[in-house]
Amino acid sequence: MKSKSRKAHIVGVGESIYTKWGGIQDKTQFQLTAETIATALTDAGIAVAEADGLTSFSNDANDAPLMAVTLGLKQLRYSAMVWGGGGGGSAGSVAQACAAVESGQAEVVVAYRGLCQGQGRRFGRFGAGRIHGNFVHPYGLFAPAQMLALLVQRYFHETGGDPDSLVEIALNGRANANRNPRAVMRDRELTREQYFASRWIAEPLRLFDCCLETDGAAAVVVTTAERAADLDADSVEVAAAVHGSGPGWGSGPLGSHNMPDEDYATSNSKLLAQDLFNRADMTPSDINVAQFYDHFSGLVLMALEDYGFCGRGEAPDFVKSGAIRADGSLPINTSGGQLSEAYVHGMNLVIEGVRQLRGVSTTQIADAQTCLVTGGLGVSPTSALILTR
Amino acid sequence: MAYFPPSMPAPEPEPVDQEFWAHCAQGHLRFQTCSDCDTPRHPPTPMCPSCHSTKTKWVDPGKTAEVFSYTVIHHASHEAVPSNLPYVVAVVTFPALPGVRLITNITDLPPGDVRIGHSVTLWFDDIGGGMQVPRFRPVGAA
Numbered sequence: 232m233k234s235k236s237r238k239a240h241i242v243g244v245g246e247s248i249y250t251k252w253g254g255i256q257d258k259t260q261f262q263l264t265a266e267t268i269a270t271a272l273t274d275a276g277i278a279v280a281e282a283d284g285l286t287s288f289s290n291d292a293n294d295a296p297l298m299a300v301t302l303g304l305k306q307l308r309y310s311a312m313v314w315g316g317g318g319g320g321s322a323g324s325v326a327q328a329c330a331a332v333e334s335g336q337a338e339v340v341v342a343y344r345g346l347c348q349g350q351g352r353r354f355g356r357f358g359a360g361r362i363h364g365n366f367v368h369p370y371g372l373f374a375p376a377q378m379l380a381l382l383v384q385r386y387f388h389e390t391g392g393d394p395d396s397l398v399e400i401a402l403n404g405r406a407n408a409n410r411n412p413r414a415v416m417r418d419r420e421l422t423r424e425q426y427f428a429s430r431w432i433a434e435p436l437r438l439f440d441c442c443l444e445t446d447g448a449a450a451v452v453v454t455t456a457e458r459a460a461d462l463d464a465d466s467v468e469v470a471a472a473v474h475g476s477g478p479g480w481g482s483g484p485l486g487s488h489n490m491p492d493e494d495y496a497t498s499n500s501k502l503l504a505q506d507l508f509n510r511a512d513m514t515p516s517d518i519n520v521a522q523f524y525d526h527f528s529g530l531v532l533m534a535l536e537d538y539g540f541c542g543r544g545e546a547p548d549f550v551k552s553g554a555i556r557a558d559g560s561l562p563i564n565t566s567g568g569q570l571s572e573a574y575v576h577g578m579n580l581v582i583e584g585v586r587q588l589r590g591v592s593t594t595q596i597a598d599a600q601t602c603l604v605t606g607g608l609g610v611s612p613t614s615a616l617i618l619t620r
Numbered sequence: 621m622a623y624f625p626p627s628m629p630a631p632e633p634e635p636v637d638q639e640f641w642a643h644c645a646q647g648h649l650r651f652q653t654c655s656d657c658d659t660p661r662h663p664p665t666p667m668c669p670s671c672h673s674t675k676t677k678w679v680d681p682g683k684t685a686e687v688f689s690y691t692v693i694h695h696a697s698h699e700a701v702p703s704n705l706p707y708v709v710a711v712v713t714f715p716a717l718p719g720v721r722l723i724t725n726i727t728d729l730p731p732g733d734v735r736i737g738h739s740v741t742l743w744f745d746d747i748g749g750g751m752q753v754p755r756f757r758p759v760g761a762a
């Protein structure tokens with residue numbers, strides 16, 4: 232048994248403003264990220280120089296050793312990054328922070344992500360140097376939307392599910408974003424008619440099935456239960472945090488497409504979800520609210536099944552029933568998610584999870600005691616965590 | 621005329637996949653297969669995931685494949701492709717060589733007509749520079 236006194240808690244969160252991609256030009260991505268880390272530590276009531284660990288994911292360009300000197304950290308005891316591109320490692324970077332504090336390798340670890348797509352590469356376009364690029368680029372398969380559309384198409388083929396159910400994911404995100412002043416799409420309403428009139432990106436994904444491209448930074452501060460008890464901050468326990476993959480994924484949808492047959496049209500989360508719930512000593516019915524990594528609507532359908540909230544092929548009817556809405560049985564993506572709040576490779580979803588348990592979400596779920604947050608779906612590694620209080 | 625314009629990214633063979641592309645340049649589709657246990661694998665890797673042998677042979681999957689999944693792409697994510705929109709990218713499997721999937725294009729049909737399960741036939745697209753890329757068209761199409 233882990234010593235309860237070292238059990239990981241999130242004690243602070245920080246977010247920059249979120250803008251459409253290219254919207255932040257008055258400061259560098261690195262400066263924005265440094266400011267956001269400082270904001271998160273201040274939220275926790277911890278002096279910035281006291282942080283002793285830094286984690287991130289997806290080849291984050293905001294180099295941790297340089298961040299440590301920029302922030303004036305007295306000592307760096309832990310720095311790590313989760314392998315893999317995109318947002319697969321978002322919850323995983325928090326999992327690393329938890330592992331660091333629970334094992335005693337560090338005391339205060341910040342998991343962060345800074346992403347100004349107007350200053351660097353746009354993840355939604357061709358990127359040279361991609362692993363297995365030789366097997367996708369010569370065919371015109373360049374962008375994650377196109378790559379993951381292949382899984383979504385196969386999912387509807389295998390399950391007979393209704394592709395029109397994807398609209399529910401988009402409308403839910405937008406309705407929640409319209410209540411959220413931080414959301415890039417706060418003032419833009421979305422109707423069913425507008426969704427179905429929108430252009431195809433890569434069938435069966437339309438424009439509104441695809442995440443935003445935004446600029447922003449987000450960070451969370453992880454420390455032990457013992458330290459959290461000494462702070463004024465409203466802390467949230469990380470009941471469990473995991474990252475990993477089923478067998479055979481490798482570059483998966485982003486390259487090889489040679490996952491096992493039974494796992495092809497999934498979010499690569501079935502084994503991960505079992506580990507997660509076991510470690511948290513919970514079942515899906517214990518989850519009050521969830522933040523699913525909504526890079527593309529169709530992967531959220533698969534994840535609802537892979538995490539056990541409904542059976543195989545049942546997610547389209549589940550979302551059409553209204554279950555994922557704020558007044559449903561499993562409200563999801565209550566900040567608007569990456570479809571409508573901002574795309575910070577999932578770190579903004581972790582922060583929304585903390586807000587729900589602090590009781591300060593703009594789409595607050597009454598008496599929320601548990602929140603599931605996933606990392607990027609349908610990639611390897613993917614990740615997830617459960618917050619509780 | 622190649623299927624995509626000349627500015628399309630071409631394969632840039634690396635040590636691990638150069639033999640795959642050398643076969644393609646000759647107009648042959650061949651998949652890396654373990655010499656010891658006959659397990660095929662793709663994309664190429666330096667070791668058999670079943671028996672960990674590093675000995676390989678290159679196996680002909682035949683010219684007929686089946687559409688396992690597909691997407692009709694309407695949005696250009698690279699400057700080379702606007703004149704091809706909409707185009708079909710598919711994942712195909714080979715009845716004669718279970719265990720590998722290939723990403724490719726389905727050509728010579730209206731994009732809206734492609735379906736999972738369709739049988740398609742291999743053709744090689746000469747993209748210049750001594751390289752050919754495997755693409756597929758419906759069985760019976762010109």
Ligand SMILES: [Zn+2]
Pocket residue numbers: 654655656657658659668669670671672673
């Ligand atoms: Zn073998």
